[in-house]
Every structure is written in C-alpha cells, then in structure tokens.
Amino acid sequence: MIPRQITLRNFLSYQQATLDFRGLHVACICGPNGAGKSSLLEAIAWVVWGQSRAATEDDVIHLGEAEAKVDFVFDHHAHTYRVIRARRRGQSSSLEFQVKTQNGFRPLTQRGMRATQQLIQQHLKLDYETFVNSAYLRQGRADEFMLKRPSERKQILADLLKLGQYDQLAEQAKEKARDIKAQVNLLETSLAALNQQLQARGGVAQAYQDLKAQLAKRQRQQQQWQQQLDAYLDQQQQRQRWQQQQQLYQQQQASLQQACQRLAPDLESLQTQQQQLKLVVEQAAAIAAGCQQLAQLQQQDGEYNRQFQLYQQAQAQLSQIQQPYQAALAQAETQLQQAELSLSNLNQQLQETQQSLAKAAEIEAALIRLHQAQAQLSQFDQAQLKVMPLLQQRQVLQAQIAQTQAQLMARLEALKNTEQQLQQQQSQQPQLQQAVMDVACAVEYLERRRNYQEQVREKGLERRSFMERLQANQRTYEIQLAQLEQKLQLLSAPEAVCPVCDRPLDPKHWQHVVKNQRQQHQETQHEIWVIREQLATSEKEIQILRREYREIEAELATYGPILERRGQLQVQLSSSTDAQTRLDQLQQERSQLEHCLQEKHFASDLHEELALIDAQLVELDYDDCDHALARSQVERLRWAEIKHTELQQARRREAQLLSQQPELAAQVAACQQQLAALSQAPERQQIQQLEQQLATSGYSFEQHQSLRTDLQQAQIWQLRQQELTQAQQQLPQVGQRLTQLTQLQRDRQQELSAIAEQLNNLEHQLQQRPDPQPDIAALEQQLQTEQAERDQKLAYLGRLQQQLDQFDQLQQQHDHQQQALDQAKRQARIYTELTYAFGRNGIQALMIENLLPQLEAETNQILGRLSANQLHVQFLTQRAGRSRNKLIDTLDILIADARGTRPYETYSGGEAFRVNFAIRLAIARLLAQRSGTALQMLIVDEGFGTQDQEGCERLITAINAIAADFACILTVTHMPHFREAFQARIDVLKTPTGSQIQLSV
Template identity: 55%
Template sequence: MIPVQLTLKNFLSYRDATLDFSGLHIACICGSNGAGKSSLLEAMTWVIWGQSRAASEDDIIHTGAQEVQVDFIFISNQHQYRVIRTRHRGQSSSLEFQIATPNGFRALTERGVRATQQLILEHIKLDYDTFINSAYLRQGRADEFMLKRPTERKEILAELLKLNQYDDLEERAKDLSRSFKAQAEQLERTLEGMQSSLQHKEAIAQERAELEAQHNQLQQKQAFDTIQLQSLQVIQHQRQTWEQQLVFLQQQYQNLTQDSDRLAEERRAINEQLSAIEETLSHTDEIHAGYAKYESLQTEEETLSAKFQEHSRATVQLQHLQQQLAQQINEIRSSLQHAEGQLAALQQQEQEIQQTLQKSSEVEAGLAQLAAARHRLAQLDQLQLQVTPLLQYRTSLQTQLERVQARMQARLEELQASQNQLTHQQQRQPQLQQAVMDVAVQLEQLEKKRVYLERVREKGQERRHFMERLQAHQRDYEKQMGELEQKLQMLQNPDATCPLCDRPLTEHHWQRVVEKTQTEQQEIQQQFWVIREQMAVSEREIQVLRQEYREISQQIAGYDALREQRGQLAAQLAATDDVQRHLQQIIAEKQQLERSLAEGDYARDKQEELRQIEQQLQQLNYNEQEHALARSEIERWRWAEIRQGQLKDAQKRLSQILQRQPQIEAQIAELNQKIVEQQTHSECAQQIAVLDAKIKTINYAPEQHNALRIALRKAQTWQIRYQQLKNAQEQYPQFQARSQDLKEAIQARSAERQVLVAQIESLTQQLEQTPLPTAEIQTLEQQLAFRRRQLDEQLSHLGQLQQQFNHLEALQAQYEQGQQQLQAIKQRHRVYQELAQAFGKNGIQALMIENVLPQLEAETNQLLARLSANQLHVQFVTQKAGRSGTRKKATKMIDTLDILIADARGTRPYETYSGGEAFRINFAIRLALAKLLAQRAGAALQLLIIDEGFGTQDQEGCDRLIAAINAIAGDFACILTVTHMPYFKEAFQARIEVAKTQNGSRLSLAS
C-alpha cells in the first residue's frame, strides 16, 4: 500500500487538512508533542479498517463538529484506490470504495458498510492486525523479540502469525472427541438393553400362532349365522321397501293435490291481468295524440340546442382573441419601457463621467509624488541587497546555536528522566524481592489445591460410573418385577396353566407356584429398594463433590496469572543489578551539561562569527522600518495611476454614450407607432370584428329555450303511457294462451290422482299378507354380537402380540444399526482425538513455526548484511539437548527458540555486542518480521512507518537509525518516520511539519 493523498475533515485535532504524498520517498513527520503527528496514522487506519485508538467512534470527531470525513487515495497491487469514510455524531458510518480508471474513479461500493469493508480487505489483502505488526514499527518494539526468553519468543511468534486459531480448533476437536466418547458409552448401554429385550421374540411368535388358530374357528361359526341372518333380513328389507313405496305414493298424491290448487290460483291471477290489459287498449286513440304532441316539442328543442352550442363556441373564441390581442400589446409596451430605462441610464452615466473628468489636474500632481517615492525606494532596495545575506547568515548562526542548546537541553531532560527511573528502580528492589517470595508461596499453595482438585474430579467420575451401573440394575429389576406381576395375574384364573410348561395345575401345585412367585417378587423388591438407597447416597456424594470442585476451581482461578506475575517480577529484579553503575554515569554527564548551559560554554566558533556579523550590520545602518515607510509612501500615491486609467476609460465611455442615445430615441418612436397599428389593423383585431357580426346573426334567445324545456318535461307522461300501450298489445295474446294451458294442466293432474289411489290400495293388501321376522333376527344378532366381541378380544390380543413382534423386529434392526453407528462414533472419536493432537502446540503450530523460521532467518541476514557491511549473521535454533535424569538414558531434545549471533570474531551472546550492533540486529529482525507478516497476508510491504522512540537515542543512536533507514530505502516505495527531535528531522530532505493552532492542526511540506 503506497499513500498518494490524505484529506481530513474534523478528524481529531484537524479541522480541514490535505496531505499530498506525491514525490515523497523518505519523509519525516515532525512537530511538538500533541500537535497531531499520530493522528495522521490514525486517520489511515480509520478510513481503511474503521479502527483507531479512540474509545468510541464519536470521539474521533473534532470538538464542536457534527461530522467527520477522511478521504484516502493509495496504490495497492498496481491499482489506484480511493476510500471515503464519513460519520455523523450519534449515527452510523458510511463507506465508499472506488478504483481509478482512465475516465476517473469508478465506484466499487457494495450494499452496506460490512460488505464494502470485506471488499476492501479482498483488494488490499491486509487486515488491521497485520498492518500494525508489519508496516507500522511502533515505539519500544525493536528489541522486544530479543529480550524475551527463548520459550517466550515462540509465543510471540505464534501470536504474530495468528496461530491462536489452532488453539480454538484444538479445543473444538477435544470437545467433539469427548462428545463422541460419551455418545459411544451411552449407545453401548442402550444396545445392552435391546439385546435383553430381543430374547422374548420366539415366545411371542408361538403364542401368536395358537391364538390365530382359535380365531379361525370362531370366524367359521360367525359366517354360518351371518348367512341365516341375511336371508331373514332380505324378507324384512322387502317389507320395508313396500312400506317406503306406500309412503312415496301417498306423498305423491298429496303433491298432485297441492299442484292442482296452485295452478287454479295462477289461472285466476292471469284472468285478472287480462282484464287490466283490455282496459288499457280501450284508450288507444287518446294516447297516440298525446305522444305526437311530445315528439313535436322534442324536435323544436333540438333546434334551439344547436343554436345554443354555436353561440357558445363563438363567444369563447371571441374571448380568446381579445386576450391574445391584449398580450401582444403588453409585450410591445414592455419593450418600450425597457428602451426608455436604457435612455435614462445613459443620461445618468453621462453626468457621472463629466464629474470624473473635472479632477484631471489633481491626478497629475499625485503622479509627480509617486515618481519621487519610487526613486527613494530604489535606493533602499539596493541597501537591502547588501544587508539580506548578512541577516540570513546571522539567523542561520542563531538557529545552529539554538539547536545545540536544544540538543543539550533534551539530553539533560533525558538524563533527568533516566535518573528518576533508575532511582525508583533502586528503591523498588527490596519490594520486588519480597513480592517474588510472596508469589512463590501462593503458587505452592495453589499447586497443592490443583492436585487435590484432580483427586476430587477422579472421585466424582468414579461415583458417576457407579451410578450408571446402579441405574442398569434398577432397569433389570423393574423388568423382572413386571414379568412376575404378569405371572401372578395369570395364576388368578381358576383354570390357570403352569407358566413354564403350559400344563393344567392342581390345587397343591398352584399353591406352590404362587408362593414361589411371591417370594421371588419380595426378594427382587428388597434388592430394588437397596439400589434406590445406594443411588440416593451416591447422588448426595456427587453433589458434595461438585460443590467442592467449584469452590476449589474458584480458589485456583488466578494460578496462571500468578505464574505470569512471578516471571515479570523475576525479570524486573534481574534488571536492577546494573542500576547503581548506570546511575553514577548519568549523574556525572548531567552535571557537565548543566555547567555548559549555565556558562554558555558551547559552540564558541559560531558565537564569534555572530559577533562579527553584528558589527557589519551596524556599519551599513539599514532600517527595515524606513524601508517599510518608503513602500507605504508608494502605496499612498498609487491612486494617481489608478485615477489616470479611470480618466482614460471615462473619455472612451462618454463617446460610446453619445453614439447610442439617438438609436434608443428612434427605437422608442417606432414602438409607439407599432402599438397603434396593433390595436386597429392587426389580424387579431379583424377576427374579433368578424365574430361580433356572427354572434348577432345567430340570434339565440335563452328565455324562449327555457320555456320550451319546461313544456317538454310536462309532456313526458305521454311517452310513458305510449310505452305501456305497446306492452299491453304485445302481452294480450300471451296471457290468453297461458290461461288455456293452465286449464288443460289442471285436468291432467286430476287423472293422475285417480291412478295413484289404485296403486296405494294394492300395496296395502301386500303388507297385510307378509309377516315381519323381528324375533328371529334379534336372536341371531345377539349371538353374532357375542361372538364378535370374542373375535375382537382375540384380534386385540393378536394386535398386541403383533405389535410386540413388530417392535422386536424394529428393535432388531435398530440393534444392528446401533452396532454400525457405534463403530462410526468410535471412528469419529479416534479422528477428533488425532485432530486435537494435530492442532496442539506440538502439531501444526510447531510445524508452521519450523517452516517460517528459515524464511525469517534468510530475510534477517539479507537486511543485516546491508546494515553491517556483511559483518553480522544470525541463526535461529528451535531445539537443543536437555539434561537427562540418568546417564544411561538418551539425551532428550527440548523445544526452544535461541538466536545465535556471529561476527568476524565468532559466535557471542547478544549482551556482549555494542549498542550500534545490537540496534542493527534488532532493527533487522523486526523489519524481517514485518515483511514476513505482509507476505503471509498476500500483500507486498511497500509502506514503512517507523516510530521507535527517537527521543531515547543519543546523537550516535540517531545517526545509526538514519543510516539504517537509508540502507533499506530501496526496498520500499514510501518510508515515514515520526519524531519531535530537531536533530533527527534535519537529517531528511522531505519533512511533513505538523503545528497545532487555535483552528486545529496544520500541515506543511518542507524540503
């Protein structure tokens, strides 16, 4: 990612700022503390990833503003992108993503901020964590990797490589392994219960066959009685059919009687309607005369309506033409007013120009004063050319002296801070020793509790297994008690057979079988209650163990934190050994710096040059105030030149005005003549006259038309009566025919009634001759019902046996399927057990670190070769020989991450190298780690941001860092360094200076 342009609006300390990175290869971001240097880096991370150091997103908005926006243009993977992120206070953010094309930026924004954010990550191939651990070298992180113990280095490397995801996978695999193990144990117990149930399958099949034979015999008897019942039911059904036919004929006779009465009533109604129609036909001539008068009035009204429509159209057209003529005249009058306004404006301008031309003598006097002032300014400019180099050199000497004083003051502040820190560390040494001892005692106590906790867990598992065995015995006893209860119920039958041999029992044998069964039942009942009591005791023990396990777990919850605290305290205690010696050196250097600053005994050659420059300036006697007064004198008389140009322009404008006045006066006369012609001789005026004549010719009278409409409404009753007459003429023949049809229908209904009376008498005689077999049918039905109940009981029992048999068949299939499922679950248990080992620390994680280290070592040595002129070389060692308990056993290899450093004199410990060599080693390892992380993310490391705390470096350390940055400059497209030290920022040609003002932070580029 290579930055091109960054635009900020109301972001943290910035109100409105733009930073152009074009042409910047190595640049220094400098400014005082709190000026806003880090805010530029925060703006980059916020606009791309939406993350910053602020606690909430509203905190990044500038105080008093309601909206923040960051616009960032950068290059990634040979494409130029643009990201714009905006947020309103108290609302959600918006995100835009664009790509550069020959025609400008094209939008790639997805629907929603989350989808757009994912698209940005896919294009740049770099997430936030990888960026801050690769492209951004933060303060205090250079030697962090080297100062850690070998075992801790692996943890840091695993954290940077994001291997903690494999820890999650290991836990998930362990959870699944435990889950499948529990499923397998549960399934095994279930299969044991199925196997005991399948033992009764053959006995149920035999009992079902015997019951089926008995059922077939009863079905044969039932079929014979059913045939007899059906023959009697045929006779009964025949008699019921005759009874139904008799009821039907009686109902049909009644319907015919009601139909005859209805037809007679309808015939009377039609005869009444015929009488009314004959009455209407008797007034035929009167209705025809009234209807003819109505048609005459309607014709006359249509004629007047046509005249009304023609009169209305002419009136509307006349109004439209009158409006059009008025609009045309108004347009001409508007042009006339505009021309008159122009003429008045020209006359006003002529008067103003005449007033300006009267001041020409005053302008000539001012021009003379301006020439004299310019001559004096030329003399002072020549004197300034001699003084300016001396002033610049004096400023340069003063700046150099201030820089020397600032470096000495900064060094003094650093020494004071170091002295305070070392004094504090020296005072804390007894406290650290006591703290280490206290933590060791607490760890020893917690270790004992951890051992006891493991014993409690094992005892709880033992109790749970014992509970599972008791539950299995309880199920067996419940099953046995059910079987014995069934035997006792069978023995309650007086004709009971032996439950074992199925033979009839004598009274003596029956008594022995009952006593034996009851004895077995009592023994099993006693065993059952013993098991219930044992389960209750075990449950209470498990509850006590669970409570104890929770309490101990809470007590040892801080074990890991105490171990980490012990390591930190031991490291701090070890670091206090050289504090006294270092403190004396700092005090001596501090006293020397304070003496030099107090006496001013520094940079004597620069101070001597500054005194000589001051003497030369006094001899020239140049006064900047007098020079400024000369410039102001010119500005004072510059109005004369302006007025001279105004006079020339006024003369030119006067001649133009005198030429335009006759043209505008002629235009006004022409417009007045055009208005008169438009009112009398235009086409629109002529059309208005023609329409006035046409309206007079139509001669429409509204009063006559209204009177005719009233008469027409009164005559409309003759139209209704005429329509009634026509309907009567059409209906009279139809009603006559309908009356005759009804008469014939009534006669037909009378004949049908006579036929039905004869059929009813015949059916009545047949019913009297055929008796009803009700008693025989009831006897057979009772026998069939009793036998049907026996069959139903047998079918129910057969159904139960068949259900049990089907259940056992399904149980057999489930048992076989369960065996296969058990094998599959055990296989999965083994698979996830192996996956948990593979995802563990000694599996894939160790393998990935082993694969990464050669690349890290090669990259480090390549950078180190350029930084040290091929004098230094590092080697990463991941295993070393450990100490064996006995001499006979083979040497055991243990995991580690040692860093071996070699130079021309051989391999030596890291602590023996000088400050410059150690710094180059740290810088090379940190930069190699950054490149490695960027490559693993799929992105090229083109941007490097260095914020390594340059204030803690002396001049030699700063020089080493500058040399290191210049040595790797060719590997990066852009390198940004952050500092507030004057000495460090002067080492770079390009500087981004940040200054804080009342209106927010400001940016400026210096070179």
C-alpha cells in the first residue's frame, strides 16, 4: 500500500486538511507535542480498517462538529484505490471503496459495510492487527517486546502470527475426543444390555402361539350368541320403525298446525297491500302533470349544455396556442443565460492558465538539475545492488554459525536431561503399576454408577409418560364436567327439555334426568380428585429421581480425566521397558557431541564462505552515506517533473480556450436575436383575439347551475310515475294470491284429519307386538363378558406381538450400535492425535522455531546499520531448568557488544532503543511477508529523545539505508535537530481552527 493523497474533515484535531504524498519517499512529520502528528497517521488506519485509538466511535469526530470524514487514495499492485469513510455523531458510519480506471474512479462498494470491509482486506491482503504490528510502528510500543518476561515473548509472537486459532482447534479436538470416548463407553454398556434382552425371545414366541389357539375357540362360541342376538334385534327394529312412523306423523301434524297458524298473517298482509295499491292508482292525474313539468326543464338544460361546449372549445384553443409560445420564450432566455455564463468561465480559466505559464523558465532549469542528480543516483544504485546481497549473505552466515553452535549445545544439554529422566523413570516403575491398579478400580466403580444412572433416567421417563397420560385424562374429565354443569343449568330452567334428545320433559322424567346428570357429575369430580392425587405423588417421585441423577452426574464428572489418566499410566508403563536401550543410545550420542564442540569441528564450509565474502566487500568500497545524499538530492528536485508536466498541460489548455472564445460570443448574439423575433410572432395576436371572444360569450354558469337544481327536484315525478305503473300491474296479482291462500288453508285442514286416523292405527300395532329388550339385555351382557375376556387375551397377544417386534428392533439396534462403536473408536484415536498436533508443542512450536532464525538474521542486519556492527542479538528458545534435568521452553534474547554478552537492562537508553527498533522493524517485515503482500510503506511513530547526536545520525543513516526497500517512509518527531536531517518535511501546526499541514520539499 503506497499512499497518494489523504483528505481529512473534522477528524480528531483536524477540521479541514489535505496531504499529497506524491513525490515523497522519506519524509519527516514534525510538530510540537499535541499538534496532531499521530492523528494524521491514525486517519489512515481509521479510513481503511475503521479502527483507531479512540475509546468510542464518536470520539474521532472533532469537538463541536457533527460529522467526520476521511478520503484516502493509495496505490497497490499497479492499481489506484480510493477509500472514503464517514461517521455522523450518534448514527452509523458509511464506507465507500473505489478503483481508478480510464474513465475515473469506479465504485467497488458492496451492499453492506461488513462486506465492503472484507473486500478491502482481500485486495490489500492485510488486516488491522498485521498493519499496526508491521507497517505502523506506534508511539511507545518499541520496547513492548523486550520488557516482557522470556516466557511471555513466545506468546506475543504467537499472538502476532495469529496462532491462537490452533489453540481453539486443539481444544475442540480434545473436547471431541472426550465426547467420543464417553460415547464409546455408552455404546459398550448398551450392547451388553441388548445381548441380555435378546436371550428372552424364545419363551415369548411359544406363549404367542398358544394364546392364538385359545382365541380362535372363543371366537366360534361368540358367533353363535351373536346370531341369536340378531333375531331379537330385528324384532326390536320393527317396533322402532313403527315408533318412528308414529313420531313422523306427530311431527307432520304439528307442522300442519303451525302452517295454518302462519297463513293467517299472510292473508292479513295481502289484504293491506291491496288497499295501498288502490290508493296509488287514484293519484294518476297529479303524477301526469308533474311529468310534463319535468320534460320542459330537461329541454332548457339541453340548450345550456350546447352553449357550455362552445365556451370550452374556445378555452382549449387559447391553451393550445399559449403553451408552446411561452415554452419557446423560456427556452430562448435559458440558452442566453447559459451562453453568457460559459463565456465568463472561459475568460476566468484563460487568466489562471497565463499565470501558470509565467514560471516556465524556473521549471526548465530545475528539470536539468534533476536529470543530473538521477544519473549520479543510478551509479550508486548499481553499486548497492552488488554490495547488499554480500552483506545479507555475510550476516546470514554469521547467524548460521552461531545458531549451529547453540543448537549443538542445546542438544547436548537435552541429552543429559533425557538420561536423568530415563534413570528416574526406571526407579518409578513399581509406583506406576500400583497407580494403574488404583485407576482401574476407580473406572470400574464409575461404570457401575453410570449403569445405575441410566436406570434412574429410564424410571424418570416412565414417570413423566405416566404423568402425561394422567394430565390428558384430567383434561378429558374437566371437559365432561363442564358439559354436565351446562346440562344441569339447562335443566334448572322452567319448561326444560331433555339435553340428549331435545324433547319436552314431564315432572317424572325431569327428576330422573336430573338425578342421572348429578350422579355423573359427582363421579367425574371424584375421578379428577384421584388423578390430582396421582399427579402430586408422581411429581414427588420425579423430584427424588432428579436429585439422585444430579448426585450421580457429579460423581461421573471425573470419569473422563480418570480414563485419560489410565491411558497415560499405561503408556508410561509400556515405555519404561525400552528405557535401558534408549539410555545406551543417548550416552553414545552425548560423547560424540562433546568431542565435536571441544575440537570445533562444525560448520567448516560456512567459515570459508564468510572469509571470501569479507574480501569481496573490501574490494567494492561502497559508502551508504554518499548514496543517501544522492537520493535526497533526487527527491528534493523531483517536483520539477510534476511542474513540467503541469506546464505542458497549461500550454495546451491556453490554445484550446482561445479557440473556444469566438464561438461562445456568437452563441450569445444568436440568443438575443431569437428573443427579439419571438416578441413579434403571429401567435401573440391569436392569443389576444381568443381572450376577447371568451369575454363576449353569453354563457352564464350561475343560471345553468340553478336550472340543474330545479331539474333535480322535479325528478321525484318520474319515480311517482314508476310507482303508478307498478301498482296498476300488481293489483290483479295480489287479488289472485289472496284467493290461492284461502284455498290452501282449507286443504291443510283436510290433511290434519287424515294424519289423526293414521296415528290411531299405529298405536294399535305397537300394543300387539311386545318389546324384546329384556332378552336383548341378557344376551348383550353375556356377549360383553365374553368380549371383555377376549379383549384381555387380545391385549396380552398384542403385547406379545409387540415384544417380538421389539426383539427385531433390538437386533437391528444391536447391529447398528456395533458399527457405531467401531467407528467411534477410530474417531477417538484420530482426535487424540489432532489434540497433540494442534497444541503448543505441535504445529505452533514448529512455526515459531522456523520463524526465529529468519527474525534473528533480519534483526542483526538492521542492528548492524544502527550500531556500526557493534551490537548483535541472539534468540534462544530453550534453557536448562534449576534441576538441570530438563529443558524449559522460553525465548531469551542475548545481546552482545565489543565487551561481551550483557543483560538488556544494563544497556543505555540509546543502545536499548536501537535494539528495540531493530527487533520491531524485523518483526514488521516478517509479518508483512506472512500476510502475502510486500511491505511498501513504513510509519515510525517513536520517541527518539534517548539518542545522542551520533545515535540520531545513525538512525537517520539506517532509515535512508532501508529506504530502497520501501516506497514511502514516514517518521514522526518533535526534535528540531532530527527534523532538519530530512529534505522532505510535513509540518503539523496547532491553530484555533484545528491542526494544519504544511509540506516542505
């Protein structure tokens, strides 16, 4: 990411400021404390990633303002991008992402801010944490890495490398392995229980066959009794048909009586309607006079409508002519204004261009000096290309020699510690055997408790199912109770009817029905009380079972760790048998390493290559200071190229403006002539004639409206005429209907007499045929008893069939669980191995070990430039413990100078700062490489107050020396002698209107 331009509005201490980075390679941001130097750099982090040092999002807004906005343009991988972020106080933020094309900036903004932010990071391949730990060296964080304890430095590297995700993966794998091991134990217990249940299948199958034979015999006896019952039922059905006919005739009789009663009002209504129709017919003369008056008013309204149409036509012609004329007049005036404005803008641009052309001589002279300085810089660059690889290779060789020696010493120490551990392990074998036996006993006890816990859970499920059935029965009884209460309420009313058949009740039947309903009400209420007592008892049992289940669960919490402990002890016990062989191998390897270190027979090829490189460096005779001065001269004169390009553009612009000036003057004169022609157009005379015609028209809207009111009031005679016509038509029909209803009433009286005779005949037949209900009740009781016994046996047969089906399901379940058990064991082994691989001693340790040699070489390369090769840093990842029998993982940093190796705390502030700066810059480079992008920009926001004059010069020299590796380097300081060392400066001033920026090249 190479910055090009940033614009700030109401951001932190800035109200309105713009900084153009083009032409800046190494620049110093200067200004007093609190002027806003760091705020300028914070704006870059905020606009790109939306994060800053502010506590809340609204704190980035300038005090007293409502909205903050930052516009940032930068280059990345041969593309120019633009990011615009704004924040309104108390509201949400907005984010825009654009890329530059031939036609300007094209938007890449996504639907939401989160999607747009992800797209920006995908293009940059750089997130906020990597940016602040690589490209942006924040103030006060240079010594953060060194001040940590050695045991914490590895964690800092792990956090910077984002290795925390492997901790999460290791924890997930460990949790998964624990779950799968628990699943294996449950599957093994379940398979044992299934095998025990499947042994009872043979006895259940024999009982099923015997019971089927008994049910077939009882079925034949029941069929004989059913045939006798059917004969009695046929006789009873005949009596019921006669009773139904009797009820039907009674209903017909009641219906005819009600129909006769309904005819009386209809006859009276028809007689009244006949009288009203006669009254309407008598008013025929008055209705005819009113209709004649209505026709006269309608004729007058037609004449007024004709005059209104002529008036509207004249009005439409006026609008048709007037609108185009006014539009043409307005268009001509607009064109005149636009032409005059364009001519004025052209004259102003011509004056600005002529002012720029006045500086042509000065720019040409500066351009010649720039070309001379670039030629000299090219010579230094070619020499640097030959020297830098040799220096880097020399430092790498020195680091490799020192690292090889440290690795051999660390290996020797590790071998000694391993020998002591193996000897100690041999002495602990009896204790391991006793510990394995103790853990086995604990595992057996917990497995018995797990089986008992499963029994408690099944019993709890059974009680819960029983309570659900009781609750369902309770709801059923409550519904029945509400229905009975409703029936009793209906029976308490006078003249109550039967709640079952809806028939009227005499006093005797009423008392019988009320007694039955009250008895059912008491029985239902008793059933509800019994269910409630059973629910309370079951709830207490479930509470006891829950408490017992929780107690067992607390005991089983140690089951997983005990299983892991048993596995660890078994591995330790099995590994102790190979300890003696391992001891002999380690002693032999230790003696070889001691001989190699004493005689210094290691890395001989590296020593030879190092001597050859030193000879080549002396022959080249390259000086970094002269190279830096040449580069500064080029950067100081680079503005001439930009100004020369602007000068050529100004000349082309002047010629273009002079060619456009006569054309715009001609357009102004043409527009003025067009306005004069429109004022004398014939359309204007036509408009005046039509306005005069409308004024002389004889049409009156008030008279027309009054006539319409009279016409509306006279419409009532048209309705009266319709009523008269309807009355003349309906009067004969009403008379005919009155005659028909009179005849219908006589016919229904005759039907009532015939139905009374049929009812007498049916009553005689019912008395001759006796009721077979007692015989039917006896047979039904006998069949019911037999059916109850058969139902019990069928229920038992169903249970046996269900048991056989369950045995089949258990067999399938057994096969499925056996497959699941095999698969779970395989997964448990896989997740156990993944737990170790993702742990701190696996992938994470390997990545840090691979990174440290590269970090050490990069640090020493930078530190050599800062200290004239007087300081050297070495990273150690292991050291011997207090007991000298094992190695401790750490990250010690050894610093050596001409007087030897000393602790970090004994170095002066200036020396400590150089070490911190070198390590910090080396970490920044490595993080940028790991993020997949080149580190093209470097921001150093550090305090250089600990450096003396010589230290400052070395820092300046080091920054200039690494300038070739970066496209843009920005340093922040408030020290006057430090800011004078840079040709390009960005001065930040604190003013009453906010911080201001001044660029000095």
